Amino acid sequence: MKSEMCSACGSSKIMHDMKIVDFGHGNAKNDLSIEIKTTDRILFNKFEKGALKAQICGSCGKVDLSINNPQDLWNAYQKTKNL
Template sequence: MKSETCSACGSSKLIHDMRIVDFGHGNAKNDLSVEIKTTDRVLFNKFEKGALKAQICGSCGKVDLSVNNPHDLWTAYLKTKKL
């Protein structure tokens, strides 16, 4: 997803690969992520997770999101279609 210019304003003032965090119990930092359930069980399910990363424009503030493992998530998604 890395680009050299902002898709909204054309600026080259881009901040790449910014971590997006959520503060959990005891102010613990957790990466915000997406997940796909890869099993069809009642208990002990498995998930494919992908941490979100942000690219931020330093001029207009537009934020673009991406995941660190799109191919793994796509494979997991295809697997869910067979369940």
């Protein structure tokens, strides 16, 4: 959820859509993400993934997180109730 004002300090110094990365094997960058398993198999499972993004206040440092595809994740979550 984009906002032009910080909910903690009221500043307008907001950085939008900042990537959150994890450094994996060999310093490979990977977007930090949420995943939901959408199949009930032992091998070759399918997942719905959504990358996390941050909104950061440049004054107080408050960080708000959001996901790039909330509806897809919600649908996958609902599907897991039937597995």
